[in-house]
Each structure stands twice: as C-alpha cells, then as structure tokens.
Amino acid sequence: IHHVARDWYDADATDDRLDGALDRLQALPEWPREEFDGGRRSRAVLKSLTSGLIGRFAIAAQNATVHRWGSGPLTRYRADLEVPEGTRDEITVLKSVAAHYVMRADDRVAQLSDQRDLLRSLVSHLVLGGGRDLEPEFAADLGRAQDDAAALRVVIDQVASLTDVSARLWADQLLG
Numbered sequence: 001i002h003h004v005a006r007d008w009y010d011a012d013a014t015d016d017r018l019d020g021a022l023d024r025l026q027a028l029p030e031w032p033r034e035e036f037d038g039g040r041r042s043r044a045v046l047k048s049l050t051s052g053l054i055g056r057f058a059i060a061a062q063n064a065t066v067h068r069w070g071s072g073p074l075t076r077y078r079a080d081l082e083v084p085e086g087t088r089d090e091i092t093v094l095k096s097v098a099a100h101y102v103m104r105a106d107d108r109v110a111q112l113s114d115q116r117d118l119l120r121s122l123v124s125h126l127v128l129g130g131g132r133d134l135e136p137e138f139a140a141d142l143g144r145a146q147d148d149a150a151a152l153r154v155v156i157d158q159v160a161s162l163t164d165v166s167a168r169l170w171a172d173q174l175l176g
Helices: 002-009 015-026 040-069 085-103 106-128 136-144 148-160 164-175
Strands: none
Touching: 002 015, 002 085, 015 085, 040 085, 085 106, 106 148, 106 164, 136 148
8 A cells, every 4th residue: 555655646655654544544433343245234334434534534624724724715816725744644545545456456457448448539539529429518518618628628527427337338329
C-alpha cells in the first residue's frame, strides 16, 4: 500500500504518516471488524463506513477552512478549501487500498484498458457525429457550446453520465 500511495498519489508520504492514517481509520467504530462476505450485513457495514468517512472528511475540511478563512461567506474567490494533512493521508491510504486490490490487480488492468478504449471510442463517435446521438439534455447543452472545447466537455459529460452497462449498450448500438 505504501508503494502505491507514493507511486500514484503522494510521492512525499512517509511510512509513518501512512501507518498513522491507517491506524486512525481502523480505530473508527464503523471500520469493518469481520471479513467481507458479500452478504447483506457486510454491505451494510460498508455503507456505514462510507457514510462515516464522508462525514469525517467533510467536517475536517469544513473546520480547517473556517479556521483558515473565518466564518463569513466562503464562496467563490473568498476562500480556498482547506484539507488537513491527516485527512489527506487517510484519503491517500483508502485510495491506495483500492488501487492495490482493484485497479492494479492483474485481472483488472486488461479490463480497465478495454473500458478506457470503449469510452474513447464513444467520445470520438459522438464528437464526429456532431451530437446527433446525444441524449436530449446533452444535445441542448451542445447547442449552447461556445467553442470546440465546450462542445467536447458536453460530450465527455454525456459519456461520464453512463454506467458501465449503459456504456457497453451504447457502444454496441452506436459502434456496432
């Protein structure tokens, strides 16, 4: 996990920082204590962990931002989002676990490459087609695009809105 953390996310992360982050996460009451078996109880534990982590990270960022910028309106150019180093380390650990066990696993690398190719092909098709195959709300956005970069952003937003299954179905339908 340490290698993945430094390789993909934070080259300056030390073992001590990453170990401390993992220790803090594992000490949370929501942290799973039993092996995941795919059952309803295991899924509920993961949902609880997810909710707890979202709250933990959001509150830490909110508190740090208010501490740095004050409690007045923190909109647009009046403040930057502040994320404490410890929170960044915890997020890095979680992302590294996912990368190690899912995204960098040998059996997933080929699948992810195939998915990337499929998404690139969909984007190319939609751009070259001038938007004729976009869903109505995205077609309307394309009509309002001011330049090629904005038009490409609309197409990318359309493709990003697809699930894995719907992207595959679209590719089968549009690309043959």
